[in-house]
Every structure is written in structure tokens, then in C-alpha cells.
Amino acid sequence: MSEFSLIEAHDLAVRYPDGELALYNVNFRISGPTFMAIIGPNGSGKSTLLKTALGMLKPVRGTMRVLGYDTVTEKKYIRREIRYVPQRDRIQLTVPMKVKDIVLMGRLLKKRPPRFASSKDKDLARQALRKVNMDELWNRPFMELSGGQRQRVLVARALASEGSILMLDEPLAGTDAESQSLIVEVLGEYHRENEVSVVMVTHDLNPIHTFVRNVLLLKNTLIGVGTPCDMMDLELLVKVYGPSAKVVEYAGHRYCVTHDVGVDRHD
Numbered sequence: 427m428s429e430f431s432l433i434e435a436h437d438l439a440v441r442y443p444d445g446e447l448a449l450y451n452v453n454f455r456i457s458g459p460t461f462m463a464i465i466g467p468n469g470s471g472k473s474t475l476l477k478t479a480l481g482m483l484k485p486v487r488g489t490m491r492v493l494g495y496d497t498v499t500e501k502k503y504i505r506r507e508i509r510y511v512p513q514r515d516r517i518q519l520t521v522p523m524k525v526k527d528i529v530l531m532g533r534l535l536k537k538r539p540p541r542f543a544s545s546k547d548k549d550l551a552r553q554a555l556r557k558v559n560m561d562e563l564w565n566r567p568f569m570e571l572s573g574g575q576r577q578r579v580l581v582a583r584a585l586a587s588e589g590s591i592l593m594l595d596e597p598l599a600g601t602d603a604e605s606q607s608l609i610v611e612v613l614g615e616y617h618r619e620n621e622v623s624v625v626m627v628t629h630d631l632n633p634i635h636t637f638v639r640n641v642l643l644l645k646n647t648l649i650g651v652g653t654p655c656d657m658m659d660l661e662l663l664v665k666v667y668g669p670s671a672k673v674v675e676y677a678g679h680r681y682c683v684t685h686d687v688g689v690d691r692h693d
């Protein structure tokens with residue numbers, strides 16, 4: 427597949443009503459298909475960047491394009507292509523739903539009303555749940571699941587859906603090491619086999635640095651863009667996370683140690 431412009435920003439600035447600038451002076455262009463990560467500390471504008479890409483927020487300055495489409499004037503084309511997994515603590519259920527309903531929603535939302543689940547929809551939903559080892563929970567109420575289990579179900583919902591870009595806001599938050607590596611491996615495999623791009627927000631580059639090709643490092647503006655190795659650079663990390671940030675080499679791998687990641691606790 428030939429390369430194309432997956433996501434790009436030109437002089438982008440985004441502000442919430444009555445707020446400070448959440449993002450300013452952001453310029454980058456990432457080619458797809460790719461598996462990319464957006465990293466940065468709390469409040470650095472990671473979720474804001476995803477929401478702008480989805481057309482949920484309008485820039486106050488500059489532009490953003492996804493697959494070449496402008497996020498303001500052409501967002502209906504973008505919505506069709508993106509499967510979005512919001513940050514977990516932002517998900518609220520007003521009606522009780524079972525795991526199967528959550529995963530099927532990934533398929534039904536892309537259909538025109540009236541929305542009924544066909545047997546193909548159900549098969550794809552089950553397959554997606556199987557990929558994240560959650561198919562036994564098909565009939566369980568979603569709200570009874572643990573945080574890590576919910577995260578896997580939400581990843582399954584994105585896998586069952588359609589569109590050439592998966593955008594996940596902190597899919598590894600609140601999950602143990604086993605769930606983290608399962609989620610990352612499932613996404614990596616899905617990206618390779620389906621030529622789907624994965625855009626993932628995360629606090630911790632360490633569990634994903636061997637999978638991702640591009641990294642955006644944010645602190646309300648773009649601090650760095652490059653390969654994971656380029657971003658595991660002491661000068662850049664100190665700029666974002668402060669003087670306690672470190673880069674360590676162990677068994678041929680480089681790891682970031684910041685006050686933002688789990689590794690830090692063993693310091």
C-alpha cells in the first residue's frame with residue numbers, strides 16, 4: 427500500500443471555552459498506514475488532539491487534516507474512517523448494558539437506522555472479544571467488569587467496528603502488565619494484518635516502544651516527533667517531565683524513567 431498523509435496539523439491551536447490554550451503552535455505530518463503513539467504528561471493536550479482530529483473540537487487557529495480531510499469542514503468523511511476509544515474515566519453508562527451490547531455498538535453505530543445486529547455483526551463481535559480473551563464474558567453486565575476487563579472489551583469494540591484508523595485514548599490505563607502486553611500485541615497484529623493505522627495515547631512509552639513507528643511528544647505544543655528511540659532522549663524528556671527524567675539502557679533496550687510511568691515507582 428502506498429503512503430498517504432494520515433494526520434497532519436498546521437499552526438494548530440485549540441482552546442476550550444473560557445480555558446487556556448490546550449494546544450498551540452502544533453505542526454506535524456504523519457504518513458500512514460502506521461502505528462503511532464501520542465505521549466506527554468497530564469494536561470498536555472493528548473486527548474484534545476484526538477478530539478480535534480475527530481472534529482469534536484474546532485481549532486481557534488490553524489488546521490488539522492485526517493486522511494487529507496479537514497477536521498472542521500469535512501468531518502463526516504473522517505468519522506466514517508475512525509474507530510474511537512475514549513479515555514476510560516469519561517465513559518458513563520446511562521442504561522445497563524451487557525458486554526455483547528458494548529461490542530455490537532461498534533458495528534451498529536456505523537449503520538443507518540433502523541439498527542439491528544445481523545448474524546455477521548454478532549460473529550464479528552464474538553471474534554473481536556476472542557482476540558482479547560474476553561469471549562466468556564459475552565452476557566455479563568459491562569459495569570460489573572474490572573477496569574482492565576472493560577478496557578479489553580472497549581478494544582474489542584474498536585476491532586469489531588469498521589474504518590481505517592483506530593484511535594485509542596489511554597487503552598493501557600489501569601491495566602496490569604499482562605493486559606497491557608495483550609492489548610498492545612492485538613493492536614500491533616491487527617495493524618499489520620489489516621493495514622489499519624493505530625493512533626494511541628499513552629503515558630508510558632515502555633510497553634509499546636517496540637511496536638510503534640512514530641511518536642508525538644506533547645506539552646501543549648509539539649516538543650518532539652520521531653521514532654520511539656528518537657523520543658527516548660534525555661534532553662527532550664527533561665523538557666517535558668522535569669529534571670528527574672532518565673533514560674536507561676537494559677538488555678539492549680532503552681527505557682524512559684519519568685514520574686509519569688510505572689517504572690518510576692521502583693526507582
Ligand SMILES: Nc1ncnc2c1ncn2[C@@H]1O[C@H](COP(=O)(O)OP(=O)(O)OP(=O)(O)O)[C@@H](O)[C@H]1O
Nearest residue numbers: 442443445448466467468469470471472473474475
Ligand atoms: N472539557 C474541558 N473544558 C475546559 N478545559 C479542558 C477540558 N478538557 C481539557 N481541558 C484542559 O485542556 C488541557 C489539555 O487537556 P487534555 O485532556 O487534552 O490533556 P491530556 O494530555 O489528555 O491529559 P491526561 O493525561 O490527564 O488525560 C488541560 O489544561 C485541561 O485542563
Ligand SMILES: [Mg+2]
Nearest residue numbers: 472473474513
Ligand atoms: Mg487525556
